Each structure stands twice: as structure tokens, then as C-alpha cells.
Amino acid sequence: xxxxxxxxxxxxxxxxxxxxxxxxxxxxxxxxxxxxxxxxxxxxxxxxxxxxxxxxxxxxxxxxxxxxxxxxxxxxxxxxxxxxxxxxxxxxxxxxxxxxxxxxxxxxxxxxxxxxxxxxxxxxxxxxxx
Amino acid sequence: xxxxxxxxxxxxxxxxxxxxxxxxxxxxxxxxxxxxxxxxxxxxxxxxxxxxxxxxxxxxxxxxxxxxxxxxxxxxxxxxxxxxxxxxxxxxxxxxxxxxxxxxxxxxxxxxxxxxxxxxxxxxxxxxxx
Amino acid sequence: xxxxxxxxxxxxxxxxxxxxxxxxxxxxxxxxxxxxxxxxxxxxxxxxxxxxxxxxxxxxxxxxxxxxxxxxxxxxxxxxxxxxxxxxxxxxxxxxxxxxxxxxxxxxxxxxxxxxxxxxxxxxxxxxxx
Amino acid sequence: xxxxxxxxxxxxxxxxxxxxxxxxxxxxxxxxxxxxxxxxxxxxxxxxxxxxxxxxxxxxxxxxxxxxxxxxxxxxxxxxxxxxxxxxxxxxxxxxxxxxxxxxxxxxxxxxxxxxxxxxxxxxxxxxxx
Numbered sequence: 001x002x003x004x005x006x007x008x009x010x011x012x013x014x015x016x017x018x019x020x021x022x023x024x025x026x027x028x029x030x031x032x033x034x035x036x037x038x039x040x041x042x043x044x045x046x047x048x049x050x051x052x053x054x055x056x057x058x059x060x061x062x063x064x065x066x067x068x069x070x071x072x073x074x075x076x077x078x079x080x081x082x083x084x085x086x087x088x089x090x091x092x093x094x095x096x097x098x099x100x101x102x103x104x105x106x107x108x109x110x111x112x113x114x115x116x117x118x119x120x121x122x123x124x125x126x127x128x129x130x
Numbered sequence: 131x132x133x134x135x136x137x138x139x140x141x142x143x144x145x146x147x148x149x150x151x152x153x154x155x156x157x158x159x160x161x162x163x164x165x166x167x168x169x170x171x172x173x174x175x176x177x178x179x180x181x182x183x184x185x186x187x188x189x190x191x192x193x194x195x196x197x198x199x200x201x202x203x204x205x206x207x208x209x210x211x212x213x214x215x216x217x218x219x220x221x222x223x224x225x226x227x228x229x230x231x232x233x234x235x236x237x238x239x240x241x242x243x244x245x246x247x248x249x250x251x252x253x254x255x256x257x258x259x260x
Numbered sequence: 261x262x263x264x265x266x267x268x269x270x271x272x273x274x275x276x277x278x279x280x281x282x283x284x285x286x287x288x289x290x291x292x293x294x295x296x297x298x299x300x301x302x303x304x305x306x307x308x309x310x311x312x313x314x315x316x317x318x319x320x321x322x323x324x325x326x327x328x329x330x331x332x333x334x335x336x337x338x339x340x341x342x343x344x345x346x347x348x349x350x351x352x353x354x355x356x357x358x359x360x361x362x363x364x365x366x367x368x369x370x371x372x373x374x375x376x377x378x379x380x381x382x383x384x385x386x387x388x389x390x
Numbered sequence: 391x392x393x394x395x396x397x398x399x400x401x402x403x404x405x406x407x408x409x410x411x412x413x414x415x416x417x418x419x420x421x422x423x424x425x426x427x428x429x430x431x432x433x434x435x436x437x438x439x440x441x442x443x444x445x446x447x448x449x450x451x452x453x454x455x456x457x458x459x460x461x462x463x464x465x466x467x468x469x470x471x472x473x474x475x476x477x478x479x480x481x482x483x484x485x486x487x488x489x490x491x492x493x494x495x496x497x498x499x500x501x502x503x504x505x506x507x508x509x510x511x512x513x514x515x516x517x518x519x520x
Contacts, residue, residue: 017156020236022147032243035252041454045192045200049453051220052189052312055182056446062175063439064431066327070175074231084233088242090181090224091235094217101204103214105221106150112218113162122165171324179323182442186316193309194301196457277416280496282407292503295512305452305460311480312445319442322435330435334491344493347484348502350441351495354480361464363474365481366410372478373422382425 022105029095044100051093058086152235159225174230181223188216282365289355304360311353318346412495419485434490441483448476 033039061083062070074080098105163169191213192200204210228235293299321343322330334340358365423429451473452460464470488495 015237015240017152017234017236020152022150022152022155025152025236025239026147028240028243032247036250043197043200044203045195045197046454048185048189048192049309049449052182052185053446053450053453055178055185056443059178059182059439060443062178063443064436065175067173067175070173071230073174083231084238085242085245087224087228087231087233087235088239091239092243092246094220094224098217100201101213101217103217104147105217106147106155107145108214109155109218109221110145110158112215113158113222115215116222117162120166176324179319179439183316183320183323186313189309190313193313194306275497275500277412277494277496280412282410282412282415285412285496285499286407288500288503292507296510303457303460304463305455305457308445308449308452312442312449315438315442315445319438322438325435327433327435330433331490333434343491344498345502345505347488347491347493347495348499350484351499352503352506354477354484358477360461361473361477363477364407365477366407366415367405368474369415369478369481370405370418372475373418373482375475376422376482380426 025091026095026099026105029092030099032092033096033099042096042100044097047093047097047100051090051097054086054089054093058083058090061086155221156225156229156235159222160229162222163226163229172226172230174227177223177227177230181220181227184216184219184223188213188220191216285351286355286359286365289352290359292352293356293359302356302360304357307353307357307360311350311357314346314349314353318343318350321346415481416485416489416495419482420489422482423486423489432486432490434487437483437487437490441480441487444476444479444483448473448480451476 033042061073061079065073073083095105097103163172191203191209195203203213225235227233293302321333321339325333333343355365357363423432451463451469455463463473485495487493
């Protein structure tokens with residue numbers, strides 16, 4: 001396969017949330033699972049347990065903090081890295097689950113937020129989450 | 131197919147994971163929280179509890195299923211909708227947390243998957259998740 | 261019906277934590293499961309998911325409270341009842357799991373607290389839970 | 391300090407679930423927390439997060455097992471010890487929470503099981519947990 005003439009046009013895909021599609025992130029996880037032949041372990045029941053376990057590992061970082069302290073958790077570089085990694089693990093299992101259940105996340109999220117907006121109208125002054 | 135004459139017409143952003151960036155999904159959640167002035171409740175400690183609660187609501191659908199049954203959970207249309215909504219709620223809180231902690235999810239996930247790949251090399255036959 | 265001579269031996273078992281053994285509570289749960297033939301669903305994997313789900317339902321009551329508010333959660337009678345019921349559900353699944361895994365909880369707890377005491381000596385001023 | 395006359399009355403408290411009251415177990419945990427002056431961290435919001443975290447650590451042992459494998463989890467001595475310790479940690483936080491919220495667990499559990507029995511009558515053949 002020859003490379004195209006002229007200036008390179010194939011720049012590496014940019015890495016930020018602004019330039020990464022949800023499908024690209026799903027593919028990162030799918031490839032990882034494929035390469036290890038882990039689909040045999042990744043039934044939806046197991047994956048949802050995994051998501052719960054990773055969420056608890058993330059929660060551990062916030063367990064003994066006051067709410068105020070929790071807003072400053074990213075100020076310490078080591079904690080920042082550790083929290084980022086736990087968030088990534090949660091996201092990875094959520095994407096693996098979406099892959100397995102064939103869920104198109106973007107329209108599913110948008111549809112749910114519309115339902116949430118009906119449940120919690122903007123003018124409603126009373127706070128009742130959930 | 132020819133494109134319409136004149137200036138671009140601002141077609142509605144496509145709705146699928148293929149055409150939605152992570153930043154766009156984050157913005158959907160951010161706008162929702164902004165409009166309700168819910169930032170006062172959304173400190174990271176509370177948000178991570180919320181993620182754990184939504185994850186458990188998702189887990190409820192799988193609680194009494196065998197692993198095999200769990201692979202067929204999307205066959206029933208009502209359950210399919212309900213599971214999709216719980217996945218969306220988990221994703222919404224994960225995105226709200228990423229917004230609050232200023233985490234760029236795409237590079238964070240990619241970096242974590244590289245670390246995971248070092249931990250679980252492809253050739254490693256022994257399965258030891260985690 | 262006359263009561264037996266001599267010192268009373270048949271007093272109705274008292275209902276409080278002071279007079280109820282752990283084994284009695286385990287039996288309450290075991291009988292409930294037996295009567296419904298639920299052992300076929302109650303494998304340990306499912307029971308531990310159930311414990312996680314009930315714990316999240318308990319957590320929901322605390323989700324948006326400040327730590328200070330959480331110390332006063334039992335002041336409202338309806339919330340008091342609801343929180344008590346969620347705590348009971350958590351305990352029921354923990355006892356069901358102990359029944360299933362044949363765990364003698366009292367010595368297991370005491371042994372673990374001795375290990376915890378070695379890990380966190382009393383004189384240690386630095387707080388490092390976990 | 392002199393010991394009382396007559397037959398020994400100070401036998402070591404027996405260690406099994408058959409001979410340990412719920413109140414005695416609660417006291418084991420209360421003493422541990424007292425001695426370390428940890429009440430300042432143990433508000434109910436934090437304790438319920440702790441229970442969720444310990445439950446997830448317990449769940450980790452079951453994450454990749456089939457339901458059948460989970461029924462044999464106690465056969466391996468090391469795993470048996472580890473699972474017992476995680477169950478003990480869950481119980482410790484549940485007891486700490488009951489101490490903090492002043493919940494008498496035995497009557498609360500019995501009352502909840504009566505409500506559960508109304509919800510799931512014995513003759514009901516259809517299984518619908520929850």
C-alpha cells in the first residue's frame with residue numbers, strides 16, 4: 001500500500017474529548033477484550049458486577065472526605081492520577097457493557113435526559129433528585 | 131448525492147455514537163445540571179455515591195439471572211428499554227463527575243488501557259482479571 | 261395453661277439485641293428462605309449482588325445529605341422507618357450469605373477486629389482507615 | 391481487685407453465633423471505634439459508603455465465577471479466609487451504622503421479615519424477588 005502523495009493528511013486522531021467519538025472509545029475497549037479473548041468472561045451479569053466493583057474503588061477515594069474536601073481532590077497530583085484511573089476503569093466497563101448489549105449510548109443518553117427533564121422541570125424550585 | 135447550493139445549512143448533529151463526541155455528551159449533562167442549578171448538590175463525593183446507586187439499579191435487572199440469561203436480557207422490549215435507561219443514568223453521573231473533576235475522558239481511558247495492557251499481556255494465557 | 265413449677269424457663273424469647281443471639285437471627289432468615297424454596301436462586305454470587313443492591317438502596321437515603329444532616333436522619337419518623345427497613349434488608353442478605361457459606365459470624369468478626377487492631381494501633385494518631 | 395466468692399461466674403464468653411448476642415457483637419465494634427476516637431469520621435453518610443465499599447470488596451471474590459463455582463468458593467482454604475474477612479468487614483460497618491443510628495437490629499429484622507412475608511406469600515409459586 002502506497003502512501004498518498006503530497007503533505008500528510010492522515011494526522012493521528014486527536015486525543016481529547018472534543019475530537020473523540022463515543023464509538024471510538026467503545027472500539028478501544030472492544031479491541032482490548034477481543035485481543036485477550038475475554039468475551040467468554042464478559043457476560044452482562046459479570047460486567048455489571050465489575051462496574052459496581054470499580055465504582056466502589058473510585059468511591060474509596062472519597063470515603064472519609066468532607067464534601068468540601070472532595071471538591072479539592074484533584075489538587076494532589078498522585079490522587080489526581082489515581083482518581084482518573086478509577087474513573088477510566090468505570091468508563092471501560094460501562095463501554096464494555098454497552099458493546100455487549102449493543103446500546104447506542106449517545107441517543108440513549110439524550111432520550112433519558114429528555115425524560116429526566118420532564119421529571120425535573122427547570123422551574124421546579126423544590127429539589128427532589130430521583 | 132449533491133450537496134445543497136449556498137451556505138451550509140447546519141444539519142442537525144447526528145445522534146449515534148459514530149458521530150457524537152465525548153465532549154458533546156458531557157455538554158448534554160452539564161447543560162442539564164446548569165439549568166437546574168444543581169451544582170450546589172453535585173460535589174464529587176455526592177456524585178460518586180450517585181454513580182454507585184445507579185449502578186446498583188442497573189445491577190438489579192441482572193440479580194437473579196443466570197449468566198446465560200443475562201446475555202439475552204435485551205430480547206424483551208420492555209426490559210431493553212429499562213436497561214438502556216439505567217445504563218444512561220450511570221453514564222450521566224460518570225460524565226457529571228468527569229465535568230466536575232475536569233477529567234478529559236478519552237486520553238484518560240486510552241492511558242489506562244495501555245497500563246491494563248501491560249498488566250495483562252495478550253500472550254498471557256492465565257486469566258487473572260484485576 | 262399452667263406454668264411449670266420452679267424457676268421460669270419458658271419465657272418468650274425477648275426481642276432486643278441484648279437477648280437475641282446471632283444464630284437466632286440467622287435462623288429467621290433461613291426459615292424465610294426455606295419456606296419459599298428460594299435456595300435455588302440464592303447461590304453466593306447472587307446473594308452478594310443482592311447485598312450490594314440493598315446497600316445502595318440504603319445509601320440513597322444519604323445521597324444528598326451533608327454529613328451533619330446525616331447524623332439527624334432518624335429524627336423524621338417516616339425516614340427512620342425507611343432507613344431501618346433498608347438496614348434490615350442488608351442484614352438479611354448478609355445473614356443469608358453467612359448461612360449459605362457456613363460462616364460463624366461472631367468468631368469471624370472478632371478475629372477480624374483483632375487483625376484490624378494490629379493494623380490500626382490505638383496510639384496511632386495518624387488516621388488512615390483502610 | 392478480688393474475685394467473687396463461690397463458683398466461678400466469669401467463664402470466658404463463648405464465641406459462636408449460638409452463644410453470642412447481637413448486642414455483644416455491636417459492642418465489639420463500638421469499643422474498637424471508641425478506642426481509636428473514630429466517631430468523628432463515622433457519620434452515617436460515611437459509614438454507609440464504607441458498607442458499600444466493603445460489599446464491593448466481597449463481591450470481587452465472586453466477580454468471574456459462575457453461580458456453580460460460587461457455591462464451592464469456601465473449598466479453598468485461602469479463599470475461605472479472605473471471604474470470611476470481607477464478610478466480617480461488611481458486618482462490622484453494618485453494626486457500626488446500627489450503633490450510630492441507634493437501631494435495635496433484632497426487632498427491626500423480624501419486623502421487616504414479616505413485611506417481606508406479606509409481600510411474598512409462601513404459596514405464591516411465581517418467583518418475583520423484590
